[in-house]
Amino acid sequence: MKSSKFVLGVLVPGMGLILLFCIIPLIYGLGISFCDYSVYRTSQEFAGLKNYMKLLENAELVKKIVGNTFKYSIVTVLGNFILSLTIAQMIVRMQSNALKTIFRVIFFLPCIAPTVGTAMIWKTGLLSTNGGVFNNILEYFGVAVQNWLGSTTLLMNVIILFTLWMDIGFNIVIFSAALENIPQELVEASKVDGAGAWYQFFKIRLPLMGRTFSFVCVTTMLSYFQAFTQFKILSKTGGANYSATVLPYYIYMESFKNNNMGYASAIAMVSFVLIMIITLIQLYLLRIDWSYE
Amino acid sequence: MKIGRKISVGGVVSFIFLTVFAVIFLFPMIWMFLTAFRTELDLNVNGTSYVPRPWSLEGFQRAWEGAPLLTWAGNSIAMTAIITVSVLFTSTLIGFVFARYRFRMKKVLFMIILATMMVPGQILMIPRFIMIQKVGLYNTLGAVIIPNLVSIYNIYLCKVNIENLPESLFDAARLDGAGNFQMYRHVVIPNILPTVGTIGCFTALSAWNNYMDPLIYLNDIEKMTFPLALSTFSGQHSVTISATMAVVLMNVVPMIIVFLVFQRYFIKGINIVRR
Numbered sequence: 001m002k003s004s005k006f007v008l009g010v011l012v013p014g015m016g017l018i019l020l021f022c023i024i025p026l027i028y029g030l031g032i033s034f035c036d037y038s039v040y041r042t043s044q045e046f047a048g049l050k051n052y053m054k055l056l057e058n059a060e061l062v063k064k065i066v067g068n069t070f071k072y073s074i075v076t077v078l079g080n081f082i083l084s085l086t087i088a089q090m091i092v093r094m095q096s097n098a099l100k101t102i103f104r105v106i107f108f109l110p111c112i113a114p115t116v117g118t119a120m121i122w123k124t125g126l127l128s129t130n131g132g133v134f135n136n137i138l139e140y141f142g143v144a145v146q147n148w149l150g151s152t153t154l155l156m157n158v159i160i161l162f163t164l165w166m167d168i169g170f171n172i173v174i175f176s177a178a179l180e181n182i183p184q185e186l187v188e189a190s191k192v193d194g195a196g197a198w199y200q201f202f203k204i205r206l207p208l209m210g211r212t213f214s215f216v217c218v219t220t221m222l223s224y225f226q227a228f229t230q231f232k233i234l235s236k237t238g239g240a241n242y243s244a245t246v247l248p249y250y251i252y253m254e255s256f257k258n259n260n261m262g263y264a265s266a267i268a269m270v271s272f273v274l275i276m277i278i279t280l281i282q283l284y285l286l287r288i289d290w291s292y293e
Numbered sequence: 294m295k296i297g298r299k300i301s302v303g304g305v306v307s308f309i310f311l312t313v314f315a316v317i318f319l320f321p322m323i324w325m326f327l328t329a330f331r332t333e334l335d336l337n338v339n340g341t342s343y344v345p346r347p348w349s350l351e352g353f354q355r356a357w358e359g360a361p362l363l364t365w366a367g368n369s370i371a372m373t374a375i376i377t378v379s380v381l382f383t384s385t386l387i388g389f390v391f392a393r394y395r396f397r398m399k400k401v402l403f404m405i406i407l408a409t410m411m412v413p414g415q416i417l418m419i420p421r422f423i424m425i426q427k428v429g430l431y432n433t434l435g436a437v438i439i440p441n442l443v444s445i446y447n448i449y450l451c452k453v454n455i456e457n458l459p460e461s462l463f464d465a466a467r468l469d470g471a472g473n474f475q476m477y478r479h480v481v482i483p484n485i486l487p488t489v490g491t492i493g494c495f496t497a498l499s500a501w502n503n504y505m506d507p508l509i510y511l512n513d514i515e516k517m518t519f520p521l522a523l524s525t526f527s528g529q530h531s532v533t534i535s536a537t538m539a540v541v542l543m544n545v546v547p548m549i550i551v552f553l554v555f556q557r558y559f560i561k562g563i564n565i566v567r568r
Contacts, residue, residue: 006473007394014387014443015402021440022409025420032420039426087314090307099308104560105553106315109322112552112559113545114502116520120527120541121325124534131340133324165318173563197303212564219567226413229504233524248415255419256509265419272416279411 033265040259051266061242062267066274069246072156073224076163080220084168088175089201104176108169115166119233122162123149127234149234152243159234159244163227174216178209214286218279225275228252247271325545329353329538336534352535359536360526361515362543369501369518372438376500379442381493387443388451389481393463403452410445414505422509436510437518441500446567447492454485491562494555501548519544 036047055062087107094100110118126133127148135145148158182205190204206213228248231238238245238253245253247267255264324343328336329352331345339346356362390396391403421440430436458481466480482489507521517525523544527537552559 003394003473004396007390007396010386010390011396011402014383014390014448017383017443018406018409018445021421021443022412022417022445023405025417025424026409026412028420028424029416032423037423039423087311090311093301093304093307094311095304101556101560103311103315105556107318108552108559109549110318112498112548113322114504114520114523114548116502116504116524117325117541117544118321120523120537121321124527124537125324125328126321131336133320136341165321170563173560177560177564215564222413226415228415232504232508251415251418255422261419261423268416268419272413275413276411 029265029268032262033269035262037261037265038259039261047262051263054263055266055270064242065245065247065250068156068242068244069225069271072160072163072227072246073221076160076167076224077217077221079160079164080168080171081217083164084171084175087168088172088179089205091172091176092179100176104169104173107172110166111169113166115229116233118166119162119230122158122165123234127158149236150240152240155235155239155244159230162230162234163224166230167223171216171220174212175209178212179205182208214282217286218282221278221282222275225271225278247274322545325538325541328535329542331535333533333535352533352537352539355533355536356526356539356543359529359532360522360540362540364515365517365519365522366543368434368516372434372503372518373497373500375438376441377493377497380444380447380496381489383443384447384451384492385455385482385485385489386477387448388453389455389477391448391452392455406445406448410449418505418509425510431510432512432516434511434516434518437503437506441503441506444492444496447496450488450492450565451485454488455481458484487558487562488565490555490558491565494551494558494562495566497551498548 032044033051034047034049036045036050038044087103091100091103094103124132129135129145129147129150132148134148138145146154148154186204186208187200190200195204226248227246231244231246231249232252235244235249238249248271251264251268251271254260254267327343327345330348330350332347332349332351335346335349391399391406425431425436425440430439462480462484463476466476471479502520503518504520504524507518511517511521514522514525523537523540526532526540
């Protein structure tokens, strides 16, 4: 009897908050996507599929933005994996634990700092056309200076570079821990069998950290698909001609700047479906039989 | 058996590479730190140099005069503290109940929790905003705090952790006549302390760094938390680069200190964290 009181006492407020802030908004959001929503009106009109039709009318633009989102996520994930695995592998090679810790801490620092702050550092310090470090380096080598944040072609690449800098520390720490947990005998045995460094890495170490690897794959991709802050700070208006506009930023602009909450909700629903599909595909692809485990 | 330390060529090459990478990695932070201590004149005259000549607190002084720094810090600290404490409580308690008690609809409720875990934040953004506005919380700190009082992923994490504790621990406590809450305090919490530490650290981190929620919900300069205030502040015309970097420094440094102090919770627990 006493137990059931305790269970109720915990669950009622707990599930209440979840209901209020996760479940109801989800249903509500779906509802809004069928409405002609405006914050300036008190009652909202049902608009049927109008918002979804508008998505089709804007197909060119939507395609571009979805394309940008995929380009950004895929390139950044690949870059992230190549860099973080390389660096993690190097960290594991360090003989002293102190060195390992120092390097991990250094690479993790940008993950700790607020993205707004670090993006601001990049914007004013590295990418500025007025004495920015990137341009100073170009000038030093006699190359023409660039308008990093103003150019349609460069902006997206710069944001990718920034994301790599601010985020790979996360995976470096995860991967270096996973690499360290690999039983040394297996690595030694492969050495005896004459396995080279590359062979060792791809055939022994990587499969052995299979589960970590697939988990990290999914979470990294998802977090990039939802990246917002760096686009808001570095791109200001999403780049000229939407060249650096991604889905989260587009949803934000449409709902909070252009007051198209219904339309924005429809985009949000579409991006929700996309996220689900990506997750399922990844989970399926990564269900490889990690037979060593 | 290895005697002493074997230094391999690969190790040395790795070390050199890592050092180079580390310097490149730290550079933006070092630039920020140095720039915060430069004067406007110095920045204009010695554009290509990065070291302050002279070292000066001009940037900090300007930031202090031009912005309600203490208010922002107060808002940020209050928000971070309330969210962290609440998430720690709700995650461990709800996780405990799901892990160790039997009740009707348990499976269904937990399925609901798992399903909502997959919903990305951008989907909830618009409806949450409208709800917050309707209950009159718009432009208050509560709008940023209340939706973040529970964390579904952390409930899941606690549940899994508490499930893995041996039943004998609970039996022993029951024999000693411990009540539900005593069991929670004296058996559950001490045994999942590393997880609690990790959840605490990462919750505080994401609350302190939260930009999206304040951006949507807060409007007045005095109501803002640091990250949003920072982006608003730097957009003003009169603000110098060194003043902006002084504010960035004040925003970044507290978290770095927390990180260095609780480093092991951050580093050891990272593979259970979801971004």
